[in-house]
Amino acid sequence: MLNVVILAAGQGKRMRSELPKVLHAIGGKPMLAHVLAVARALQPRRIVVVYGHGGERVKAALAAPDIHWAQQEPQLGTGHAVLQALPYLDAAAPTLVLYGDVPLTRADTLRRLIDVAAADALALLTVQLDEPHGYGRIVRNDGAIRRIVEEKDADDAERAIQEINTGMLVAPTAQLARWLPALGNRNAQGEYYLTDIVALAVAEGLPVRSAHPGAQWEVQGVNSKAQLAELERIHQRNIAAALLEHGVTLADPARIDVRGELVCGADVSIDVGCVFEGRVELADGVSVGPHCVLKDVAVGAGARIHAFCHLDAATVGPRDLIGPYARLRPGTALGADVHVGNFVEVKNSSIADHSKANHLAYIGDASVGQRVNVGAGTITCNYDGAFKHRTVIEDDVFIGSDTQLVAPVTVGRGATLGAGTTLTRDAPPDQLTVSRPRQVSVSGWKRPVKPKKD
Ligand code: UD1
Numbered sequence: 001m002l003n004v005v006i007l008a009a010g011q012g013k014r015m016r017s018e019l020p021k022v023l024h025a026i027g028g029k030p031m032l033a034h035v036l037a038v039a040r041a042l043q044p045r046r047i048v049v050v051y052g053h054g055g056e057r058v059k060a061a062l063a064a065p066d067i068h069w070a071q072q073e074p075q076l077g078t079g080h081a082v083l084q085a086l087p088y089l090d091a092a093a094p095t096l097v098l099y100g101d102v103p104l105t106r107a108d109t110l111r112r113l114i115d116v117a118a119a120d121a122l123a124l125l126t127v128q129l130d131e132p133h134g135y136g137r138i139v140r141n142d143g144a145i146r147r148i149v150e151e152k153d154a155d156d157a158e159r160a161i162q163e164i165n166t167g168m169l170v171a172p173t174a175q176l177a178r179w180l181p182a183l184g185n186r187n188a189q190g191e192y193y194l195t196d197i198v199a200l201a202v203a204e205g206l207p208v209r210s211a212h213p214g215a216q217w218e219v220q221g222v223n224s225k226a227q228l229a230e231l232e233r234i235h236q237r238n239i240a241a242a243l244l245e246h247g248v249t250l251a252d253p254a255r256i257d258v259r260g261e262l263v264c265g266a267d268v269s270i271d272v273g274c275v276f277e278g279r280v281e282l283a284d285g286v287s288v289g290p291h292c293v294l295k296d297v298a299v300g301a302g303a304r305i306h307a308f309c310h311l312d313a314a315t316v317g318p319r320d321l322i323g324p325y326a327r328l329r330p331g332t333a334l335g336a337d338v339h340v341g342n343f344v345e346v347k348n349s350s351i352a353d354h355s356k357a358n359h360l361a362y363i364g365d366a367s368v369g370q371r372v373n374v375g376a377g378t379i380t381c382n383y384d385g386a387f388k389h390r391t392v393i394e395d396d397v398f399i400g401s402d403t404q405l406v407a408p409v410t411v412g413r414g415a416t417l418g419a420g421t422t423l424t425r426d427a428p429p430d431q432l433t434v435s436r437p438r439q440v441s442v443s444g445w446k447r448p449v450k451p452k453k454d
Protein backbone atom coordinates (compact mmCIF):
# COMPACT_ATOMS: atom_id res chain seq x y z
CA MET A 1 0.00 0.00 0.00
CA LEU A 2 1.81 3.08 -1.22
CA ASN A 3 1.42 6.31 -3.17
CA VAL A 4 4.40 7.68 -5.04
CA VAL A 5 4.69 11.36 -5.92
CA ILE A 6 7.48 12.32 -8.30
CA LEU A 7 8.39 16.00 -8.36
CA ALA A 8 9.33 17.05 -11.86
CA ALA A 9 8.11 20.61 -12.24
CA GLY A 10 11.44 22.37 -11.78
CA GLN A 11 12.75 24.22 -14.81
CA GLY A 12 16.34 23.10 -14.84
CA LYS A 13 17.74 26.39 -16.10
CA ARG A 14 21.30 25.31 -15.41
CA MET A 15 21.04 22.53 -17.98
CA ARG A 16 20.96 25.32 -20.61
CA SER A 17 18.74 23.24 -22.83
CA GLU A 18 15.39 23.34 -24.57
CA LEU A 19 14.70 19.83 -23.34
CA PRO A 20 12.88 19.61 -19.98
CA LYS A 21 15.41 18.57 -17.36
CA VAL A 22 13.85 15.22 -16.44
CA LEU A 23 13.98 14.13 -20.11
CA HIS A 24 17.77 14.31 -20.22
CA ALA A 25 19.06 10.77 -20.44
CA ILE A 26 21.14 8.57 -18.20
CA GLY A 27 22.06 5.30 -19.84
CA GLY A 28 20.00 6.25 -22.89
CA LYS A 29 16.81 6.65 -20.86
CA PRO A 30 15.21 9.86 -19.55
CA MET A 31 15.99 10.50 -15.89
CA LEU A 32 12.27 10.48 -15.14
CA ALA A 33 12.00 7.01 -16.72
CA HIS A 34 14.57 5.74 -14.21
CA VAL A 35 12.57 7.23 -11.35
CA LEU A 36 9.35 5.72 -12.73
CA ALA A 37 11.07 2.33 -12.97
CA VAL A 38 12.14 2.36 -9.33
CA ALA A 39 8.67 3.60 -8.33
CA ARG A 40 7.03 0.73 -10.21
CA ALA A 41 9.38 -1.76 -8.55
CA LEU A 42 7.69 -0.81 -5.27
CA GLN A 43 4.30 -1.79 -6.71
CA PRO A 44 2.48 1.33 -5.55
CA ARG A 45 -1.25 1.98 -5.71
CA ARG A 46 -0.77 5.34 -7.37
CA ILE A 47 2.01 7.15 -9.17
CA VAL A 48 1.60 10.90 -9.54
CA VAL A 49 4.06 12.99 -11.53
CA VAL A 50 4.00 16.71 -10.76
CA TYR A 51 4.98 18.50 -13.93
CA GLY A 52 5.39 22.15 -14.76
CA HIS A 53 5.60 24.63 -17.55
CA GLY A 54 6.51 22.87 -20.82
CA GLY A 55 5.46 19.59 -19.29
CA GLU A 56 3.48 18.48 -22.35
CA ARG A 57 6.73 17.14 -23.74
CA VAL A 58 7.36 15.21 -20.54
CA LYS A 59 3.85 13.74 -20.70
CA ALA A 60 4.22 12.84 -24.35
CA ALA A 61 7.57 11.14 -23.76
CA LEU A 62 6.53 9.03 -20.79
CA ALA A 63 2.76 8.64 -20.98
CA ALA A 64 1.59 5.40 -19.41
CA PRO A 65 -1.78 4.28 -18.05
CA ASP A 66 -0.46 3.94 -14.48
CA ILE A 67 0.64 7.58 -14.19
CA HIS A 68 -1.51 10.44 -12.93
CA TRP A 69 -0.25 13.82 -14.08
CA ALA A 70 -0.65 16.83 -11.82
CA GLN A 71 0.28 20.21 -13.17
CA GLN A 72 2.00 22.74 -10.94
CA GLU A 73 1.84 26.23 -12.38
CA PRO A 74 3.43 28.41 -11.11
CA GLN A 75 6.10 26.56 -9.13
CA LEU A 76 5.92 27.83 -5.59
CA GLY A 77 8.07 25.23 -3.87
CA THR A 78 8.24 21.54 -3.03
CA GLY A 79 5.35 21.74 -0.53
CA HIS A 80 3.16 23.43 -3.12
CA ALA A 81 4.24 20.74 -5.63
CA VAL A 82 3.10 17.84 -3.45
CA LEU A 83 -0.15 19.73 -2.74
CA GLN A 84 -0.98 19.47 -6.46
CA ALA A 85 -0.68 15.69 -6.25
CA LEU A 86 -2.93 15.38 -3.21
CA PRO A 87 -6.25 14.82 -5.05
CA TYR A 88 -4.83 11.71 -6.71
CA LEU A 89 -3.54 10.05 -3.54
CA ASP A 90 -5.11 7.18 -1.63
CA ALA A 91 -5.48 8.60 1.89
CA ALA A 92 -5.21 5.14 3.43
CA ALA A 93 -1.70 4.49 2.06
CA PRO A 94 1.51 6.36 2.94
CA THR A 95 3.05 8.64 0.33
CA LEU A 96 6.63 8.40 -0.91
CA VAL A 97 8.07 11.57 -2.43
CA LEU A 98 10.76 11.19 -5.11
CA TYR A 99 12.49 13.70 -7.37
CA GLY A 100 12.41 13.35 -11.15
CA ASP A 101 16.00 14.60 -11.34
CA VAL A 102 17.45 12.05 -8.91
CA PRO A 103 17.65 9.05 -11.23
CA LEU A 104 19.75 6.37 -9.56
CA THR A 105 18.01 5.57 -6.28
CA ARG A 106 17.76 1.83 -5.67
CA ALA A 107 14.54 0.12 -4.75
CA ASP A 108 16.19 -1.47 -1.68
CA THR A 109 16.97 1.93 -0.23
CA LEU A 110 13.39 3.08 -0.73
CA ARG A 111 12.05 -0.12 0.81
CA ARG A 112 14.09 0.61 3.93
CA LEU A 113 12.63 4.13 4.04
CA ILE A 114 9.11 2.73 3.65
CA ASP A 115 9.77 0.19 6.39
CA VAL A 116 10.91 2.76 8.94
CA ALA A 117 7.88 4.91 8.15
CA ALA A 118 5.56 1.96 8.84
CA ALA A 119 1.92 3.05 8.90
CA ASP A 120 2.03 6.36 10.74
CA ALA A 121 5.55 7.79 11.06
CA LEU A 122 7.28 10.37 8.92
CA ALA A 123 10.48 8.96 7.46
CA LEU A 124 13.27 11.00 5.87
CA LEU A 125 16.05 9.70 3.67
CA THR A 126 19.13 11.50 4.98
CA VAL A 127 22.85 11.27 4.41
CA GLN A 128 26.05 12.63 5.98
CA LEU A 129 28.01 14.84 3.61
CA ASP A 130 31.48 16.32 3.99
CA GLU A 131 30.25 19.18 1.82
CA PRO A 132 26.64 19.80 2.91
CA HIS A 133 26.47 23.21 1.24
CA GLY A 134 23.18 23.93 -0.52
CA TYR A 135 21.12 21.24 1.12
CA GLY A 136 18.49 21.34 3.83
CA ARG A 137 20.02 20.30 7.17
CA ILE A 138 18.52 17.77 9.58
CA VAL A 139 18.20 19.44 12.97
CA ARG A 140 18.23 16.90 15.80
CA ASN A 141 17.82 17.26 19.54
CA ASP A 142 19.14 14.44 21.69
CA GLY A 143 19.26 12.35 18.55
CA ALA A 144 15.62 12.96 17.67
CA ILE A 145 14.79 14.79 14.43
CA ARG A 146 13.16 18.15 15.23
CA ARG A 147 12.96 19.95 11.89
CA ILE A 148 14.71 20.66 8.59
CA VAL A 149 16.28 24.02 7.94
CA GLU A 150 17.09 25.12 4.40
CA GLU A 151 20.61 26.42 3.69
CA LYS A 152 19.31 29.93 2.99
CA ASP A 153 17.40 30.06 6.27
CA ALA A 154 20.08 28.45 8.45
CA ASP A 155 22.30 30.14 11.00
CA ASP A 156 26.00 29.30 11.30
CA ALA A 157 25.48 26.51 13.82
CA GLU A 158 22.83 24.90 11.59
CA ARG A 159 25.03 25.25 8.52
CA ALA A 160 27.69 23.24 10.32
CA ILE A 161 25.32 20.24 10.44
CA GLN A 162 26.49 17.59 7.99
CA GLU A 163 23.39 15.42 7.93
CA ILE A 164 21.35 16.60 4.97
CA ASN A 165 17.88 16.10 3.59
CA THR A 166 17.94 14.17 0.32
CA GLY A 167 14.36 15.28 -0.28
CA MET A 168 13.00 11.77 -0.43
CA LEU A 169 10.53 11.00 2.33
CA VAL A 170 7.54 8.89 3.29
CA ALA A 171 4.61 10.54 5.04
CA PRO A 172 1.22 9.32 6.22
CA THR A 173 -1.18 10.71 3.64
CA ALA A 174 -4.05 11.78 5.88
CA GLN A 175 -1.65 13.96 7.87
CA LEU A 176 -0.01 15.22 4.68
CA ALA A 177 -3.43 16.37 3.52
CA ARG A 178 -3.77 18.49 6.67
CA TRP A 179 -0.19 19.79 6.73
CA LEU A 180 0.30 20.85 3.12
CA PRO A 181 -2.46 23.47 2.92
CA ALA A 182 -1.23 24.84 6.26
CA LEU A 183 2.33 25.52 5.05
CA GLY A 184 3.47 29.14 4.93
CA ASN A 185 6.05 30.76 2.70
CA ARG A 186 7.63 33.23 5.08
CA ASN A 187 11.20 32.11 4.51
CA ALA A 188 14.29 33.24 2.66
CA GLN A 189 13.02 31.95 -0.68
CA GLY A 190 9.33 32.83 -0.32
CA GLU A 191 8.49 29.20 -1.13
CA TYR A 192 6.17 26.61 0.36
CA TYR A 193 8.70 24.15 1.75
CA LEU A 194 7.74 20.49 1.93
CA THR A 195 10.44 20.21 4.58
CA ASP A 196 8.34 22.27 7.00
CA ILE A 197 6.07 19.25 7.53
CA VAL A 198 8.81 17.81 9.76
CA ALA A 199 8.29 20.45 12.46
CA LEU A 200 4.51 19.97 12.13
CA ALA A 201 4.87 16.22 12.66
CA VAL A 202 7.09 16.78 15.69
CA ALA A 203 4.56 19.26 17.13
CA GLU A 204 1.82 16.65 16.80
CA GLY A 205 3.97 14.04 18.51
CA LEU A 206 4.26 11.90 15.37
CA PRO A 207 7.42 9.82 15.22
CA VAL A 208 9.98 11.17 12.74
CA ARG A 209 12.59 8.63 11.67
CA SER A 210 15.39 8.44 9.16
CA ALA A 211 16.83 5.90 6.76
CA HIS A 212 20.00 6.14 4.70
CA PRO A 213 20.96 5.22 1.15
CA GLY A 214 23.45 2.45 0.44
CA ALA A 215 25.60 4.84 -1.60
CA GLN A 216 25.80 8.57 -2.06
CA TRP A 217 25.14 8.48 -5.79
CA GLU A 218 21.67 7.09 -5.07
CA VAL A 219 20.59 10.48 -3.79
CA GLN A 220 22.61 12.65 -6.16
CA GLY A 221 20.48 15.03 -8.21
CA VAL A 222 21.14 16.61 -11.57
CA ASN A 223 21.10 20.36 -12.02
CA SER A 224 23.76 20.75 -14.70
CA LYS A 225 25.33 18.90 -17.60
CA ALA A 226 28.40 18.30 -15.44
CA GLN A 227 26.29 16.50 -12.83
CA LEU A 228 24.47 14.61 -15.58
CA ALA A 229 27.82 13.41 -16.97
CA GLU A 230 29.02 12.46 -13.50
CA LEU A 231 25.94 10.31 -12.82
CA GLU A 232 26.20 8.78 -16.29
CA ARG A 233 29.71 7.53 -15.45
CA ILE A 234 28.50 6.14 -12.12
CA HIS A 235 25.60 4.41 -13.84
CA GLN A 236 27.94 2.89 -16.45
CA ARG A 237 30.40 1.77 -13.75
CA ASN A 238 27.51 0.02 -11.98
CA ILE A 239 26.44 -1.74 -15.19
CA ALA A 240 30.03 -2.81 -15.89
CA ALA A 241 30.35 -4.17 -12.35
CA ALA A 242 27.16 -6.20 -12.82
CA LEU A 243 28.45 -7.59 -16.14
CA LEU A 244 31.78 -8.59 -14.56
CA GLU A 245 29.89 -10.18 -11.69
CA HIS A 246 27.93 -12.16 -14.30
CA GLY A 247 31.21 -13.44 -15.76
CA VAL A 248 31.50 -11.19 -18.80
CA THR A 249 35.08 -10.28 -19.74
CA LEU A 250 35.44 -6.54 -20.19
CA ALA A 251 38.76 -5.30 -21.56
CA ASP A 252 38.19 -2.14 -19.52
CA PRO A 253 35.10 -1.66 -17.34
CA ALA A 254 35.57 2.09 -17.67
CA ARG A 255 35.24 1.94 -21.45
CA ILE A 256 31.86 0.41 -22.15
CA ASP A 257 28.55 2.22 -22.57
CA VAL A 258 25.25 0.43 -22.17
CA ARG A 259 22.30 2.63 -23.11
CA GLY A 260 19.59 0.07 -22.71
CA GLU A 261 19.65 -3.59 -21.80
CA LEU A 262 22.61 -5.86 -22.46
CA VAL A 263 21.97 -9.54 -21.84
CA CYS A 264 25.01 -11.83 -21.99
CA GLY A 265 25.48 -15.57 -21.94
CA ALA A 266 28.54 -17.36 -20.59
CA ASP A 267 32.08 -16.47 -21.69
CA VAL A 268 31.19 -13.32 -23.55
CA SER A 269 34.02 -10.88 -24.05
CA ILE A 270 33.77 -7.23 -24.95
CA ASP A 271 36.69 -5.05 -25.98
CA VAL A 272 37.02 -1.32 -25.31
CA GLY A 273 34.88 1.48 -26.66
CA CYS A 274 31.71 -0.45 -27.47
CA VAL A 275 28.27 1.12 -27.25
CA PHE A 276 25.15 -0.99 -26.70
CA GLU A 277 21.76 0.55 -27.30
CA GLY A 278 18.23 -0.75 -26.99
CA ARG A 279 18.11 -4.46 -26.21
CA VAL A 280 21.20 -6.42 -27.13
CA GLU A 281 21.60 -10.15 -26.54
CA LEU A 282 25.00 -11.80 -26.80
CA ALA A 283 24.82 -15.59 -26.56
CA ASP A 284 27.48 -17.85 -25.07
CA GLY A 285 31.02 -17.32 -26.28
CA VAL A 286 30.36 -14.18 -28.32
CA SER A 287 33.23 -11.76 -28.64
CA VAL A 288 32.85 -8.14 -29.60
CA GLY A 289 35.95 -6.31 -30.82
CA PRO A 290 36.88 -2.73 -30.03
CA HIS A 291 34.73 0.25 -30.97
CA CYS A 292 31.56 -1.46 -32.12
CA VAL A 293 28.04 -0.06 -31.89
CA LEU A 294 25.26 -2.62 -31.40
CA LYS A 295 21.65 -1.50 -31.23
CA ASP A 296 18.71 -3.90 -30.84
CA VAL A 297 20.78 -6.86 -31.93
CA ALA A 298 20.80 -10.57 -31.11
CA VAL A 299 24.10 -12.36 -31.64
CA GLY A 300 24.26 -16.16 -31.76
CA ALA A 301 26.64 -18.35 -29.78
CA GLY A 302 30.30 -18.21 -30.70
CA ALA A 303 29.94 -15.35 -33.17
CA ARG A 304 32.79 -12.86 -33.42
CA ILE A 305 32.19 -9.22 -34.14
CA HIS A 306 35.52 -7.70 -35.14
CA ALA A 307 36.54 -4.07 -34.62
CA PHE A 308 34.57 -1.05 -35.83
CA CYS A 309 31.23 -2.63 -36.73
CA HIS A 310 27.86 -0.91 -36.66
CA LEU A 311 24.89 -3.25 -36.14
CA ASP A 312 21.33 -1.97 -35.95
CA ALA A 313 18.19 -4.11 -35.58
CA ALA A 314 19.94 -7.19 -36.92
CA THR A 315 20.22 -10.86 -36.04
CA VAL A 316 23.65 -12.45 -36.19
CA GLY A 317 23.80 -16.23 -36.30
CA PRO A 318 25.94 -18.63 -34.33
CA ARG A 319 29.65 -18.72 -35.25
CA ASP A 320 29.28 -15.83 -37.71
CA LEU A 321 32.29 -13.63 -38.39
CA ILE A 322 31.41 -9.97 -38.78
CA GLY A 323 33.71 -7.16 -39.77
CA PRO A 324 36.00 -5.43 -39.20
CA TYR A 325 34.13 -2.41 -40.54
CA ALA A 326 30.85 -4.15 -41.33
CA ARG A 327 27.48 -2.47 -41.24
CA LEU A 328 24.32 -4.46 -40.59
CA ARG A 329 21.22 -2.34 -40.99
CA PRO A 330 17.63 -3.02 -39.87
CA GLY A 331 16.08 -6.22 -41.13
CA THR A 332 19.33 -8.14 -41.48
CA ALA A 333 19.02 -11.79 -40.47
CA LEU A 334 22.11 -13.94 -40.77
CA GLY A 335 22.18 -17.72 -40.47
CA ALA A 336 24.95 -19.77 -38.90
CA ASP A 337 28.62 -19.57 -39.91
CA VAL A 338 28.02 -16.55 -42.12
CA HIS A 339 30.92 -14.21 -42.90
CA VAL A 340 30.27 -10.53 -43.48
CA GLY A 341 33.61 -8.84 -43.94
CA ASN A 342 35.08 -5.39 -44.24
CA PHE A 343 33.09 -2.61 -45.85
CA VAL A 344 30.08 -4.83 -46.43
CA GLU A 345 26.65 -3.30 -45.84
CA VAL A 346 23.58 -5.49 -45.43
CA LYS A 347 20.04 -4.15 -45.16
CA ASN A 348 16.64 -5.84 -44.94
CA SER A 349 18.14 -9.09 -46.15
CA SER A 350 18.55 -12.64 -45.03
CA ILE A 351 21.76 -14.55 -45.60
CA ALA A 352 21.55 -18.27 -44.91
CA ASP A 353 24.09 -20.65 -43.33
CA HIS A 354 27.71 -20.82 -44.53
CA SER A 355 27.39 -17.92 -46.97
CA LYS A 356 30.10 -15.31 -47.29
CA ALA A 357 30.37 -11.71 -48.39
CA ASN A 358 33.87 -10.88 -47.33
CA HIS A 359 34.70 -7.59 -48.96
CA LEU A 360 33.13 -4.36 -50.18
CA ALA A 361 29.54 -5.27 -51.00
CA TYR A 362 26.02 -3.93 -50.65
CA ILE A 363 23.28 -6.46 -50.04
CA GLY A 364 19.90 -4.75 -49.75
CA ASP A 365 16.39 -6.24 -49.93
CA ALA A 366 17.83 -9.64 -50.80
CA SER A 367 17.32 -13.26 -49.84
CA VAL A 368 20.61 -15.08 -50.02
CA GLY A 369 20.66 -18.88 -49.75
CA GLN A 370 23.16 -21.24 -48.19
CA ARG A 371 26.83 -21.61 -49.17
CA VAL A 372 26.68 -18.56 -51.41
CA ASN A 373 29.87 -16.70 -52.16
CA VAL A 374 29.39 -13.00 -52.82
CA GLY A 375 32.46 -11.56 -54.51
CA ALA A 376 34.10 -8.25 -53.66
CA GLY A 377 32.36 -5.21 -55.07
CA THR A 378 28.98 -6.92 -55.55
CA ILE A 379 25.99 -4.58 -55.38
CA THR A 380 22.27 -5.27 -55.31
CA CYS A 381 20.68 -2.42 -57.25
CA ASN A 382 17.50 -2.52 -55.21
CA TYR A 383 16.19 0.98 -55.79
CA ASP A 384 14.92 2.36 -59.08
CA GLY A 385 14.43 5.87 -57.75
CA ALA A 386 10.85 5.20 -56.70
CA PHE A 387 10.52 1.61 -55.52
CA LYS A 388 12.61 -1.01 -53.76
CA HIS A 389 12.87 -4.42 -55.41
CA ARG A 390 14.07 -7.78 -54.14
CA THR A 391 16.99 -9.87 -55.22
CA VAL A 392 16.85 -13.62 -54.69
CA ILE A 393 20.10 -15.56 -54.67
CA GLU A 394 19.52 -19.28 -54.27
CA ASP A 395 21.75 -21.85 -52.56
CA ASP A 396 25.29 -22.57 -53.77
CA VAL A 397 25.52 -19.54 -56.03
CA PHE A 398 28.92 -18.05 -56.79
CA ILE A 399 28.90 -14.36 -57.61
CA GLY A 400 32.03 -13.02 -59.23
CA SER A 401 33.53 -9.73 -58.16
CA ASP A 402 32.12 -6.37 -59.17
CA THR A 403 28.72 -7.71 -60.12
CA GLN A 404 25.54 -5.63 -60.15
CA LEU A 405 22.24 -7.41 -59.58
CA VAL A 406 19.51 -5.16 -60.93
CA ALA A 407 16.42 -6.07 -58.90
CA PRO A 408 13.95 -7.60 -59.17
CA VAL A 409 16.13 -10.51 -60.22
CA THR A 410 16.74 -14.12 -59.23
CA VAL A 411 19.94 -16.11 -59.43
CA GLY A 412 19.09 -19.82 -59.67
CA ARG A 413 20.56 -22.48 -57.44
CA GLY A 414 24.17 -23.35 -58.21
CA ALA A 415 24.57 -20.56 -60.77
CA THR A 416 27.83 -18.75 -61.30
CA LEU A 417 27.95 -15.10 -62.28
CA GLY A 418 31.13 -14.02 -64.02
CA ALA A 419 33.04 -11.10 -62.59
CA GLY A 420 31.77 -7.73 -63.74
CA THR A 421 28.32 -8.97 -64.70
CA THR A 422 25.41 -6.56 -64.73
CA LEU A 423 22.51 -8.90 -64.21
CA THR A 424 19.21 -7.53 -65.49
CA ARG A 425 17.38 -10.82 -66.12
CA ASP A 426 17.18 -13.99 -64.02
CA ALA A 427 20.23 -16.25 -64.12
CA PRO A 428 19.35 -19.92 -64.68
CA PRO A 429 20.53 -22.49 -62.15
CA ASP A 430 23.84 -24.32 -62.53
CA GLN A 431 25.07 -22.22 -65.48
CA LEU A 432 27.65 -19.54 -65.91
CA THR A 433 26.05 -16.22 -66.68
CA VAL A 434 28.28 -13.39 -67.67
CA SER A 435 27.49 -10.03 -69.23
CA ARG A 436 30.54 -8.26 -70.44
CA PRO A 437 32.12 -7.63 -73.82
CA ARG A 438 34.43 -10.40 -74.90
CA GLN A 439 38.04 -9.72 -74.17
CA VAL A 440 40.11 -8.81 -77.22
CA SER A 441 43.84 -8.46 -77.69
CA VAL A 442 45.18 -6.21 -80.44
CA SER A 443 48.46 -7.45 -81.79
CA GLY A 444 50.98 -4.90 -82.91
CA TRP A 445 49.32 -2.14 -80.92
CA LYS A 446 51.75 0.44 -79.61
CA ARG A 447 51.38 2.58 -76.57
CA PRO A 448 51.80 6.28 -77.45
CA VAL A 449 55.11 7.77 -76.36
CA LYS A 450 56.22 11.36 -75.92
CA PRO A 451 58.96 12.47 -78.32
CA LYS A 452 62.35 12.55 -76.56
CA LYS A 453 63.90 16.01 -75.99
CA ASP A 454 67.64 16.37 -75.89
C1 UD1 B 1 15.13 20.55 -1.71
C2 UD1 B 1 14.86 20.48 -0.21
C3 UD1 B 1 16.18 20.39 0.54
C4 UD1 B 1 16.99 19.20 0.04
C5 UD1 B 1 17.17 19.28 -1.47
C6 UD1 B 1 17.81 18.04 -1.98
C7 UD1 B 1 12.82 21.73 0.14
C8 UD1 B 1 12.23 23.00 0.60
N1 UD1 B 1 14.13 21.64 0.16
O1 UD1 B 1 15.89 21.72 -1.93
O2 UD1 B 1 15.93 20.25 1.92
O3 UD1 B 1 18.24 19.18 0.67
O4 UD1 B 1 15.90 19.43 -2.12
O5 UD1 B 1 18.15 18.23 -3.32
O6 UD1 B 1 12.09 20.83 -0.22
N2 UD1 B 1 10.16 21.04 -7.57
C9 UD1 B 1 8.89 21.10 -8.09
N3 UD1 B 1 8.15 22.22 -7.88
C10 UD1 B 1 8.61 23.28 -7.17
C11 UD1 B 1 9.92 23.19 -6.66
C12 UD1 B 1 10.67 22.06 -6.86
O7 UD1 B 1 8.42 20.17 -8.73
O8 UD1 B 1 7.88 24.25 -7.02
C13 UD1 B 1 10.95 19.82 -7.80
C14 UD1 B 1 12.19 20.05 -8.62
O9 UD1 B 1 11.94 19.81 -9.99
C15 UD1 B 1 13.17 19.02 -8.06
C16 UD1 B 1 12.71 18.88 -6.62
O10 UD1 B 1 11.39 19.36 -6.56
O11 UD1 B 1 13.02 17.78 -8.69
C17 UD1 B 1 13.60 19.64 -5.66
O12 UD1 B 1 13.62 20.97 -6.04
P1 UD1 B 1 14.89 21.85 -5.84
O13 UD1 B 1 14.58 23.25 -6.21
O14 UD1 B 1 16.06 21.22 -6.49
O15 UD1 B 1 15.04 21.71 -4.25
P2 UD1 B 1 15.84 22.61 -3.30
O16 UD1 B 1 15.05 23.81 -3.01
O17 UD1 B 1 17.21 22.74 -3.80
Ligand code: CA
Pocket residue numbers: 221
Ligand atom coordinates in the same frame (compact mmCIF):
# COMPACT_ATOMS: atom_id res chain seq x y z
CA1 CA C 1 18.20 21.11 -5.65
